[in-house]
Structure formats: structure tokens, C-alpha cells
Amino acid sequence: IAGITQAPTSQILAAGRRMTLRCTQDMRHNAMYWYRQDLGLGLRLIHYSNTAGTTGKGEVPDGYSVSRANTDDFPLTLASAVPSQTSVYFCASSDSRTSLRNEQFFGPGTRLTVL
Amino acid sequence: AQSVTQLDSHVSVSEGTPVLLRCNYSSSYSPSLFWYVQHPNKGLQLLLKYTSAATLVKGINGFEAEFKKSETSFHLTKPSAHMSDAAEYFCVVSIVGTASKLTFGTGTRLQVTL
Numbered sequence: 699i700a701g702i703t704q705a706p707t708s709q710i711l712a713a714g715r716r717m718t719l720r721c722t723q724d725m726r727h728n729a730m731y732w733y734r735q736d737l738g739l740g741l742r743l744i745h746y747s748n749t750a751g752t753t754g755k756g757e758v759p760d761g762y763s764v765s766r767a768n769t770d771d772f773p774l775t776l777a778s779a780v781p782s783q784t785s786v787y788f789c790a791s792s793d794s795r796t797s798l799r800n801e802q803f804f805g806p807g808t809r810l811t812v813l
Numbered sequence: 814a815q816s817v818t819q820l821d822s823h824v825s826v827s828e829g830t831p832v833l834l835r836c837n838y839s840s841s842y843s844p845s846l847f848w849y850v851q852h853p854n855k856g857l858q859l860l861l862k863y864t865s866a867a868t869l870v871k872g873i874n875g876f877e878a879e880f881k882k883s884e885t886s887f888h889l890t891k892p893s894a895h896m897s898d899a900a901e902y903f904c905v906v907s908i909v910g911t912a913s914k915l916t917f918g919t920g921t922r923l924q925v926t927l
Contacts, residue, residue, distance in 0.1 A: 731915075733917075738919060739919060740918055741857075741903070741917040742917070788856060790857075801859060802915060803859075804849075806855065806856045807856055
């Protein structure tokens with residue numbers, strides 16, 4: 699693994715189903731993030747984690763939950779998917795302890811369609 | 814509070830001509846500013862960043878940006894466009910020292926024609 703990986707690459711999901719998007723980084727970054735990207739809206743922060751064991755809400759957290767059991771993994775769960783959650787989801791990480799503070803590194807994205 | 818405005822949703826240039834993508838920001842504190850590029854069906858890649866050092870920042874692939882505090886601007890430029898520059902570009906603002914507070918612009922799609 700080099701950098702950030704996300705799985706699955708894409709998924710079609712029936713409304714009401716539960717779905718977990720996976721994100722793993724091997725850079726030992728302390729902070730991780732989940733964004734959704736929608737046409738004309740740029741990227742919007744869903745949830746973040748500044749360090750293992752802590753999480754926080756971003757701009758659009760409703761309908762999503764996260765956990766950060768260790769440094770490397772930051773899964774995003776949709777408990778009961780709705781069509782408005784159709785989007786491209788990006789995971790990112792950063793190391794706020796070094797001069798790279800605030801620079802975020804992005805995964806390749808997961809394209810989710812909720813029908 | 815912080816925000817960023819990308820003034821053009823779409824820019825079209827001919828190959829070999831200059832590129833200008835405009836970005837204005839608003840921040841209550843000393844900002845960090847970034848430009849990210851996203852090629853079709855790909856993730857985001859950092860082009861360049863300003864973090865309170867030199868105001869003219871050089872990035873990858875010949876891009877550069879100038880931080881102008883008096884104009885609250887951070888426009889992205891390149892002297893000569895290549896076909897491979899066609900992509901979506903995002904201007905991003907962050908408060909220095911805050912790891913979780915990136916605010917993205919809505920993006921500018923750059924089209925490069927022959």
C-alpha cells in the first residue's frame with residue numbers, strides 16, 4: 699500500500715441498505731477526513747478525526763457515522779442509505795504535527811449510487 | 814469564518830496560451846491557501862500551497878500562484894497550457910494550524926483546445 703486506498707471503487711446500493719466505505723492510509727498521519735463531492739458544490743467535509751480515538755462532525759454529517767479505532771483506518775458508514783447520498787466520496791489524511799500541517803492527501807474516491 | 818470563491822466555473826484556452834484561474838478568499842485569521850487538481854475520474858492532487866512564506870508560490874507542472882493579501886486573491890497561472898492540463902481545479906483555504914478546517918471552492922473546469 700502506498701498512500702491512501704479506498705474500497706470499493708464504486709457501488710450501486712438500494713435505498714435503506716447499510717453501507718460502509720473503507721479507507722486505509724499507510725503514512726502514519728494523525729488526521730483523517732471524509733468528503734463528498736457533488737457537481738457544482740466542490741468538496742464538503744462529512745466527518746474528520748484529528749487522532750485515533752477521536753472524531754468530529756464536518757459540514758454535512760447527517761446520515762453518516764465514522765470510527766477511528768487505530769491510526770490507519772477510518773471507515774464511513776451509511777446506516778440507511780438515501781438517494782441524496784449518491785455522490786463521490788473521498789478520504790484524505792494529513793499530518794498536523796509537521797511542517798506539512800494542513801496539507802491533505804487524497805484517496806482515489808468511491809463512486810456511490812443509491813437507487 | 815473562512816470561505817473561498819472561484820470566479821469562473823469553466824475556462825477554455827488554446828494550447829500554448831496562458832492560463833489564469835481566479836480565486837478570492839475570506840479568512841478571519843492568517844490563511845493557508847492551496848490549489849488542487851483533479852483529472853477525470855481521479856482523486857485530488859496538490860498543485861501548490863501558500864503557508865505564509867514567499868507570496869509567489871511555484872508548483873508542479875509549471876503552475877504558480879501569487880498570494881495578494883490586499884486583494885484577498887490567490888490566482889493560479891501558467892504561461893503556456895498543455896492538453897494534459899485539462900482538468901478540474903480547486904482553490905482551498907485553511908486557517909494556519911488547524912488540521913480539520915479546509916474549505917473548498919466549487920471548482921473551475923479548464924478546457925484546453927488545439
